[in-house]
Amino acid sequence: MYAFDFVRPKTVADAVKALQAEDAQALGGGQTLIPTLKQRLAQPSVLVSLTGIDEMKGVCRDGDVLVIGGGTLHATVAREARAHYPALAALAGNIGDPAVRNRGTIGGSLANNDPSACYPSAALASGATIVTNSRKIAADDYFQGMFTTALEPGEIITSVRLPIPQKAAYVKFEQPASRFALVGVFVAKYAGGVRVAVTGASNNGVFRWTEAEAALSANFSAGAVKGLKATAADLIADLHGTAAYRAHLIGVLTARAVAAAG
Amino acid sequence: MPKDFGIGAPQKRREDIRFLTGRGVYTDDLKIAGQTYAVFCRSQVAHGRIVSIDTTATAAMPGVLAVFTGEDFKDVGGNPAGWLIKSRNGEPMREPKRPVLAHGKVRHVGDAYAAVIAETYQQAKDAAEQLAADTVIDELPAIVDMAAAVADASNRVHDEIPDNLCFDWGWIEDNRAKVEEVFKTAPHVTTLELVNNRLVPNAMEPRASIGEYFPGTGDYKLTTTSQNPHLTRLLVAAFVLGIPENKLTVVAPDVGGGFGSKIYHYGEEALVLAAAKKLGRPVRWTAERTESFLSDAHGRDHVTKIELACDKQGNFLAFRTETLANVGAYLSNFSTATPTFLHGTLMAGPYKVPAVYVNVKTVFTNTAPVDAYRGAGRPEATFSLERVIDKMCRELNLDPFEVRRKNFITTDMFPYTTPVGLVYDTGNYQATLDKAIEVGDVKGFEARRAESAKRGKLRGLGLSTWIEACGIAPSHLVGVLGSRVGLYDAATVRVNATGNISVMVGAHSHGQGHETVFAQIVADKLGIPEASVEIVHGDTSKIPFGMGSYGSRSLAVCGVAMTKAVDKIVAKGKKIAAHMLEASEADISFENGKFSVAGTDKAKTFGEIAFSAYVPHNYPLETLEPGLEETAFYDPNNFTYPAGAYLCEVEVDPDTGKVQVCSFTCADDFGNIMNPMVVEGQVHGGVGQGIGQALCENTHYDENGQLVTGSYMDYAMPRASDVPFYTVDYSCQTPCTHNPLGVKGCGEAGAIGSPPAVVNAVIDALHRGGIKVSHIDMPVSPARVWSAIQNA
């Protein structure tokens, strides 16, 4: 690590102010940022911890929408979202290990937008709204490619609003080493149609598989996606799987997610 | 009823209390007044010429105390290889110098070419970063692929070695022609080309060293993460730095796992000592995890073609192998023994195969050094044999159980001389196979397979019948085979005046449980409570001598030395007792902690004898020295030969290629068992590592010599969910015939026997599912299984 200053404001407003300092950076649970700092791959002047801001924590229901504070721990979501949005709770409960789940936050995960992270698929499949200190961003506009989002420098995710689906499931096929998603598919069925979001598979980060959405909106059954081929274009190829393997897994996992959603 | 005391009792490990409550004391835990920090500059390129290192700016940075480069060590010795191997043409192996810091060239990513010492760790980190920026290295093409390395004489890891070949070894060269004849006329030949994947040891505790120098006496002290403190002392003192051995103490305190990687001496140890001398202050270094990945000695990394000649009934006629073994950029201490005498000599397995020939070409590449890693050579031999046998069974449509059974050496054939130079003293391979079939419920397999099939899973059953040679020792034998050291061990048993006991042993425990098991043995032999026995290890100033722990040797070599020292204590105790009891020595017997006169009720307790030895008021001082302390060295006359049968059941998900190990059954013959719980634990750990090798662990260098799998994000370690609950049976016991404890060694067995059982199970599952795949290289990852299915 390089040396840095550390502040822990109590309000979003103070955090926003603190983040105006040159090279300031927000710190959520630190599960991504701290390893980056340890390897000297980043050199912030000041870390603005968001962990002291109560207004950014918690899970609550607002009609048909589940509202999760940007600073809410994965473990909290796993526990408190279960009654409202079980697929989301299950996803959160299967991120990393207990230590990671009791430090990492939904805001941090969505801000980081790791192409293999789990939460982005839930946000995109749910048609979520990312709420920041200054605006509301639709998930379809928010995710802009691997590690890239619509966030401006210094902008803080204060909450995430996820419309609660009729049925949903997330199926994650683990990358053998990191246990992030080699491919993960989140399927969510709403009155207005089915949304399918795929993580882990694309060089452009999380994406919607629109062919599957169309097929499943017409017929919500595992059989409906049989034979559908997720396009192999721009899929990730690495040591853990070729693009063709990932394309295949997208199909398999989508069918499994539909089956699991019931 | 299991025994509750002494030999054979399933005692819980006393050392675990401190390990599990965070009260162990590891090298990095030690804080020493005046300490300074070393940080190394490590090569970012796999191969390059060092053009210049400008230390000016670095030396002027805050807190910087000293800067070292390869130039500072060019006149001291190199870190030597412990075994001299000769090529088939009689030429000795090529031995390039392994310097403390790279000099002239860097030869692998992570090769240390400079070190900075500073007041704080952060200052040393900052300074090392500056020094790296002020260093010019001309990158050269990386040599990564072994076949290409041998073929291209123009690109050299070491400028003086034209074909990158360390040696071209034939074992046994005299068998070569005979084996060729057999293959010419054999009714059937099965050929298998395979890769034994390179593994990163990944001990939980990274390497760490602290160097100290005491100007008042001229003494040095090295505290380090070693499995082998005396060997480290010898190498640092006599070979590298030229310090008299009696001026250097090496201490290996609690060590958090080694698996082989901490047997060896590394340049960082010499650096902290040299720097401590120069600065007159302690110098410490602890590896970051990335440094461990890049610079610990790796394991395995063979590319092998194995051929099996047999008749149509599956009777083995001959084995022949050709192996390229990667030694990495430099020769680590055991690196030349591992692919040769720990591998080629095992190439007959537990089978009465008449003819075997092994050829190993050991190759330098721009990768981290490769050396012995849990099993060391024997896993490579076992994997080749057990995979090719399975392939043959499939080709000839024979039962893999029956084929192994009919080829086993039978109990009436011991001692048995193999065609590859070993004499197996004893064993019963039929018994362990029968036991595995029984406890692994092979009968019930078909029902389990059908149940898996209902869930869309392919279930398979894999078998491996393995043997290994361990208790790595017999000096006379290893000497003939090229070892430059002896491989005995030593122990001192010190009975204190109050009757409790300190035992100083040359074996080093870094997770194995010696502190518990060795104490059980001494307590049992002396008839005193286990709690009265303390095992001391890991400090050259306290223990008489030792060759450390590796090669499953601690109990079979050092444990025996210890019991011999105990025997001497008893013998002396009898003399003392005879005097005190006014009897003749021949009439004194020792049992249950009492010296008594035969046929009388006259007796002295062990404690009374000990007291008398130290307070010799009534004592035969004319003929006997006071005190009660004895040392023994022990050098056995053969290896020990544990063997067993392992069964693995897996489920393959044909849609994703994922393999789940459902059950793993071990029927082992370790000879006599000192502590069954510790034995089970050793087998669990070994099988876990074997499953890791078989399914998870992939060490991948790209064509530029970059370690792509240099962190846990890409290097897959096995986790709890990857391993089943094991069934471990050790009831088949043919005690070792040449050591008095009758023990064989169990530390590596699991890692040796398990990988082929796992892979055989996967191939079996696929075949039963109608997918005719003949081989998948390890790690058998989901992606590899899936593409094998696609290509079948």
Ligand SMILES: Cc1cc2nc3c(=O)[nH]c(=O)nc-3n(C[C@H](O)[C@H](O)[C@H](O)COP(=O)(O)OP(=O)(O)OC[C@H]3O[C@@H](n4cnc5c(N)ncnc54)[C@H](O)[C@@H]3O)c2cc1C
């Ligand atoms: C061992 C391990 C296993 C893991 N496994 C998984 C897994 O299986 N699936 C998975 O999805 N993830 C996994 N993760 C990642 C984990 O979910 C992290 O919690 C997440 O990636 C980052 O969240 P954080 O709160 O720790 O953010 P930090 O690391 O603190 O920050 C990450 C980035 O987000 C920014 N940031 C943080 N909070 C906010 C905010 N509220 N608004 C704006 N910007 C913000 C920071 O400035 C930084 O750039 C794993 C991590 C580890 C260490």
